[in-house]
Structure formats: C-alpha cells, structure tokens
Amino acid sequence: MKTLETNLRVAEAVGPKMDQLRLEFETILNLEKYEFDNKPVSVKGNAKFMRISLLAALSLNDNRTEEFKDLIMTSNSIHATLFTVHNLANTLNTLIHHRYAHLNINWDDNITRSKIICFEILKGADYLLKDENLSKWISFTGSKTGNSGGIPHLNLNIGEYADDIPAFLDMNSNAITNTQILIAGTTGSGKSNLLAVLMNEIRSISIETSYPVNFLFFDYKGEFSDIANNHWLNHFAIDRSSILDPMAEPLPFTPFKNFVNATQNEINIYSTEMANALCAIDRATISANMSNRLSEAIIDAYKQTKGKPISFQLMLDCYTDLQPSNEKEKVDSVKSVLNQLVRSNLFLNEDKIDLINNSFIIKMDKCPKDGPISKAIVYFIVSKLNNIYENIPAQANDGSKVQLRHFTIIDEAHYMLDFENKPLKDLIAVGRNKGMSIILATQNMDAYKSKYFDFYANAQYPLIMKQQSINDAVLKDMYGVAGNDLVEIKQAIAGLQKGELIIKNNEAIVLGMGKRYKKILVRHLI
Structure with missing residues (x-):
C-alpha cells in the first residue's frame, strides 16, 4: 500500500x-x-x-x-x-x-x-x-485533543529544486551544527514570502506537539502586522492579539535584568554593557567621564530598586544626580539618548507576557529604521530574550533530534549589524544550547560580515536571493571557490527571478566536484 x-x-x-x-x-x-x-x-x-x-x-x-x-x-x-x-x-x-x-x-x-x-x-x-x-x-x-509526545522534526519544506524535487531545510536533527538562517535579497526578490514560508513551516510542524516552536518577528515594513493582511496570521497560528505596537502602547514587559540576589560584580558588568549599548544605538559621541557616569548611574538605579528591574527614567534621574551642580540642566549626548527613550515610553516596568512560550509580531514601521528608537526596541528585546534563556534548562534531545523552542526573526537586519550588538551575538552563541534560533533578512549578504561579528560564518543556511551586487570575497569564503566557479555563482545570482534563491550544495563542496550551489523556487504563500 x-x-x-x-x-x-x-x-x-x-x-x-x-x-x-x-x-x-x-x-x-x-x-x-x-x-x-x-x-x-x-x-x-x-x-x-x-x-x-x-x-x-x-x-x-x-x-x-x-x-x-x-x-x-x-x-x-x-x-x-x-x-x-x-x-x-x-x-x-x-x-x-x-x-x-x-x-x-x-x-x-x-x-x-x-x-x-x-x-x-x-x-x-x-x-x-x-x-x-x-x-x-x-x-x-471530546473537545480536548492530546499532543504528540515526541520532538517534531523541523524539516522545513520551503519549495522545490529542479524537476519538482522538494527542497527541505533540516533545522534540528543531531547532524545539524547550528540553526541560524541568513537571507539576503533586494526589494522585490521575494524575501517577505520566504519569511512567511519559514514561519508557516515552523508553526505547522510543531504546533500540535508537546514541543511547539514560537517566534518573535520584528516587522520593519509593517506588512505582517497590517490589518489588510490579517489573513496571513492564520498561516502562523496566531491572531491580532499577537501583534505588539510600541508606538501605540508600551511593550508589556521590562527590558531590564532582575538582579535580586545577584552579586555586585554582575551588576557592574551589566552596567558597563548597558552604557556602551545606549551610546552605540545613537552613535553618540561621549567622553570617558560621561561613559563612567552612565555606568555609575545604572548601578545607583539598581541600588534604589534593590536589584529589581530599573527604568529609563530612573537611569536618567540617577545620571542627572551625578552631574556637577553647574551642569545638571545641561543636556549632553547621554541625556539626549535617555530623554528620547523616556519620551517614547517603549516598555512597561513589569512583565505581563511570556516572550518564549508565545509568538509575537513587533510592528516597527512607525519609527525611522536607522534611528535610536528602532534600534533600542530590537536591542533591548533581544537582551530580554537572553535574560530569559539564562534561566531555562538546556534543550531536550531524543538521540536523533534536538528541541527548538523559539525563533527570533529580524527583517531589515542590517540596521542591527553595524554596531557592537552583544545581545544578538550572545543569542546566536549561547541560545543554541537552549533551543533558540535566529533568522536574519537583509538586502545584501555583505552586511553579515561586519567588523563586529561574522554572522554568516555562524549560519547553517545562507540563502541568497536576487540582489544588486555581492562581494567576491563573501562568495569565496562562503563557497570556497575562485575563477570560473566564482563567475558561475555570480551569474546564477544575477539570473535569479522573484521567489528564487541559491543555497550551498554541501555535498558538492565536500566532494570537490559539481556545482557548489543549488537553486530553489520558494513556494508561494503570501
């Protein structure tokens, strides 16, 4: 049969x-x-x-x-x-x-x-x-249905190779070294549909099991959170209650770490990281004195809350208290950043939702993509995810597959790659052992090889769609090719149509023969 x-x-x-x-x-x-x-x-x-x-x-x-x-x-x-x-x-x-x-x-x-x-x-x-x-x-x-007990095999069917052969991305078998997906494609290349297909596969395969996989999607263009596209949400097993708009109301959680019962040294290290981040997201030029004062202000804020999560307003108040008496009215670079964050009122001071055990879409189209508010939203949410992952057990492993808990999905990711983004790097490096994964999408593959972190070197699946240009050095590193093989790959990228992508052909690379890439036509979903 x-x-x-x-x-x-x-x-x-x-x-x-x-x-x-x-x-x-x-x-x-x-x-x-x-x-x-x-x-x-x-x-x-x-x-x-x-x-x-x-x-x-x-x-x-x-x-x-x-x-x-x-x-x-x-x-x-x-x-x-x-x-x-x-x-x-x-x-x-x-x-x-x-x-x-x-x-x-x-x-x-x-x-x-x-x-x-x-x-x-x-x-x-x-x-x-x-x-x-x-x-x-x-x-x-009966109205209640039991769940399948085993770890689902997240073998994502994203489309077809030539001759209608199904194309799969194996995300969680023990043979897979990591679970990061990088997407690069210009406007009109089909990135949004590819992201939708990935989310649809992840949710459809796992939602009825005892190991459902959730996601947090930063919707920079506002397509997925647009009420006109409400029918898309069914593909991801969510509804409009999963859409969070920080420009309409504060995100229902605090972005700051809880240091109750922590050591002073832990708070000191965190304060330095946070001070560096606040300056980096606005590219603020600050003196050494201002940087030290900001770190000290964060420490003082935690003293006032007795280790409980602080707020941007408390941080600003403590920073002002530390300024010389004749400078307290002065708005320097640090206070300028803090004032913007206070006015924006991006976060609550307590957690009202569970970011890991639910799926959410963060609506990001109402503020400038390269501005400090957008960067702060992504930076602090990713930092929050790291804080959560520190306190959950390692992923389950049934001998052939590992548990995946959550995907962080960032569209227009290049805005978060051009500065020292420690939470994003930590989520890639540490979160892997806790069952998390990241999907990043941007215009060009070059963006993933920044001076701060080589993202594509840590990616299991770099997926290249149509793009204006691509650096030869990136292709050489990615495919291990030169000469005619490099020219062939560049021609393949130039010839891609909407909805098509190329992926590494690992078998050919290992054997040293055959085409180093495969072309996939992504199935149409949205």
Missing part, C-alpha cells in the same frame, strides 16, 4: 472552508456569557480541522468518483503531521485506499494524491457543517 503523507499540496478551497469550520467550532464551544476572567476558546491553525474533516469524510461510506480532479491546487504544503499526529497514519492510509479501491488511481502521482486528500477534507467539512453534525462529533471525540 502506497503511503500518502509526503509531498502533498493544499487545494485553494481548503483554507476558506477550514475558516468556516473553525468559526462554527468556536461558536459551539464558547458560551454567550463569560464569567470572571474566563476567555473564549480560540483554536489556532488549520491542521486540527483538516484532520477532523478527513476523519469525518472517511467515515462516510458513499461511492467515490473522480470529482477530485476538478480541484485547483496551490503550492502550499500539507504537512505530514496531518497523518502522523496521534499515530493515525496507518488508519488514514488504509481508509483512503479502501474508499478509492474501485478507481484506477495512480498513487505515485503527488498531484493526484493531493487532490484526493483535499477532496476528502472538503467533503468531511461539508458534512460537519450540516445540521448538528459538528456538535455530535465534538460530543463523541
């Missing part, structure tokens, strides 16, 4: 039908009146509904025809978890083959298999939406 769960595609009609089924499902489960602080039930993503619909359809013993051939397919994938969660693969495979046994089906054809699965999903959804059928199914199956 041919197994069905690989290389499947979604029909156009499935998404809208699942939205309809979800609405009906939530309407049935939610009470009209809520008491105390109970929240309405909201089910994220389509996987559960697709699986319920498929099961419902296969329970119907009517004669199957070749109606499935009329479905219009998309390039979006149906994840194998549709079959494998709850160990349903054998049951579903058997029932599907049984229902279509009287027809001459080519089970080796991906499109035919995809159409049959989608036809059954739509058939089941139509059945559930009739009369009281959905209520009966909920009563029969």
Whole structure:
C-alpha cells in the first residue's frame, strides 16, 4: 500500500472552508456569557480541522468518483503531521485506499494524491457543517485533543529544486551544527514570502506537539502586522492579539535584568554593557567621564530598586544626580539618548507576557529604521530574550533530534549589524544550547560580515536571493571557490527571478566536484 503523507499540496478551497469550520467550532464551544476572567476558546491553525474533516469524510461510506480532479491546487504544503499526529497514519492510509479501491488511481502521482486528500477534507467539512453534525462529533471525540509526545522534526519544506524535487531545510536533527538562517535579497526578490514560508513551516510542524516552536518577528515594513493582511496570521497560528505596537502602547514587559540576589560584580558588568549599548544605538559621541557616569548611574538605579528591574527614567534621574551642580540642566549626548527613550515610553516596568512560550509580531514601521528608537526596541528585546534563556534548562534531545523552542526573526537586519550588538551575538552563541534560533533578512549578504561579528560564518543556511551586487570575497569564503566557479555563482545570482534563491550544495563542496550551489523556487504563500 502506497503511503500518502509526503509531498502533498493544499487545494485553494481548503483554507476558506477550514475558516468556516473553525468559526462554527468556536461558536459551539464558547458560551454567550463569560464569567470572571474566563476567555473564549480560540483554536489556532488549520491542521486540527483538516484532520477532523478527513476523519469525518472517511467515515462516510458513499461511492467515490473522480470529482477530485476538478480541484485547483496551490503550492502550499500539507504537512505530514496531518497523518502522523496521534499515530493515525496507518488508519488514514488504509481508509483512503479502501474508499478509492474501485478507481484506477495512480498513487505515485503527488498531484493526484493531493487532490484526493483535499477532496476528502472538503467533503468531511461539508458534512460537519450540516445540521448538528459538528456538535455530535465534538460530543463523541471530546473537545480536548492530546499532543504528540515526541520532538517534531523541523524539516522545513520551503519549495522545490529542479524537476519538482522538494527542497527541505533540516533545522534540528543531531547532524545539524547550528540553526541560524541568513537571507539576503533586494526589494522585490521575494524575501517577505520566504519569511512567511519559514514561519508557516515552523508553526505547522510543531504546533500540535508537546514541543511547539514560537517566534518573535520584528516587522520593519509593517506588512505582517497590517490589518489588510490579517489573513496571513492564520498561516502562523496566531491572531491580532499577537501583534505588539510600541508606538501605540508600551511593550508589556521590562527590558531590564532582575538582579535580586545577584552579586555586585554582575551588576557592574551589566552596567558597563548597558552604557556602551545606549551610546552605540545613537552613535553618540561621549567622553570617558560621561561613559563612567552612565555606568555609575545604572548601578545607583539598581541600588534604589534593590536589584529589581530599573527604568529609563530612573537611569536618567540617577545620571542627572551625578552631574556637577553647574551642569545638571545641561543636556549632553547621554541625556539626549535617555530623554528620547523616556519620551517614547517603549516598555512597561513589569512583565505581563511570556516572550518564549508565545509568538509575537513587533510592528516597527512607525519609527525611522536607522534611528535610536528602532534600534533600542530590537536591542533591548533581544537582551530580554537572553535574560530569559539564562534561566531555562538546556534543550531536550531524543538521540536523533534536538528541541527548538523559539525563533527570533529580524527583517531589515542590517540596521542591527553595524554596531557592537552583544545581545544578538550572545543569542546566536549561547541560545543554541537552549533551543533558540535566529533568522536574519537583509538586502545584501555583505552586511553579515561586519567588523563586529561574522554572522554568516555562524549560519547553517545562507540563502541568497536576487540582489544588486555581492562581494567576491563573501562568495569565496562562503563557497570556497575562485575563477570560473566564482563567475558561475555570480551569474546564477544575477539570473535569479522573484521567489528564487541559491543555497550551498554541501555535498558538492565536500566532494570537490559539481556545482557548489543549488537553486530553489520558494513556494508561494503570501
């Protein structure tokens, strides 16, 4: 019997039908009146509904025809978890083959298999939406579903190589040395769609397991947080409550570290790092006296809070107190930066959300991308993630795969690479052992080889899309090529169309023969 769960595609009609089924499902489960602080039930993503619909359809013993051939397919994938969660693969495979046994089906054809699965999903959804059928199914199956216990294999299907061969990025098998993804592509190259595909894969594969992978996405262009693109959020199993706009209201957490029960030396080191950061994000020119005064002000602020997280206002007050009496009214470079941060009111003074165990999109399009406010938002949030990771256990490992907990995704990342960004480097270096990963996207691959840190040397997957130019030295380092091989890679990059990218062909590089790169057409999602 041919197994069905690989290389499947979604029909156009499935998404809208699942939205309809979800609405009906939530309407049935939610009470009209809520008491105390109970929240309405909201089910994220389509996987559960697709699986319920498929099961419902296969329970119907009517004669199957070749109606499935009329479905219009998309390039979006149906994840194998549709079959494998709850160990349903054998049951579903058997029932599907049984229902279509009287027809001459080519089970080796991906499109035919995809159409049959989608036809059954739509058939089941139509059945559930009739009369009281959905209520009966909920009563029969129960409204709570168990989670798959194992670590999911984050083998991300991002598109296709030549000849329709699926292209995967293995993110968490033990053979993978790290989990960083770097993307470089000019405006119009398809970067936004690629980011969406990556987030969709990460969430779809993991969301129903005991090891869900969350993300924090810095949306510099505002595309993903735009209400006009609200339908995109379903791809990532989130809703608008996951969008945070620091220009509209403070981000619901403090960016500063808690030093209760910490040593004074820990606070001293932190104060120096923080002073350097505050100057770097505004490229402020300060004297040694001003730098020392700022570090001392941070130490004094922590003395006042007895080690609890401080605030920019308290930092400013302590800095002013340390100025000579005849300079307290003077606004120097340090106070200029602090004043901007105080006025912007970017953060609360306490944590109201869990950055790790939830997914969020930070709306970044309302402030200048290269300005101190944008840099402060990213810098301090990444610093906060580092603080959290210090206090969680190492990632789980089942012998073949490691747990991934979280992705930090920064679009327009070049704005955060042109200064000494210690939190970002720490997140790459230290977070790896705690199950975190980073996806950075920017205009040109050159940006990742800054004087402060060689980001691409630490990346498992540098993905090059269409760009205006690329430094020969970067390509030589990345692919280990020169001469004709270098010219060939440059020509391949110049010939890329929207939605295409090249990736290193590690097998060819190791063997020293064949093309050093492969070309991938990214599947279209948004």
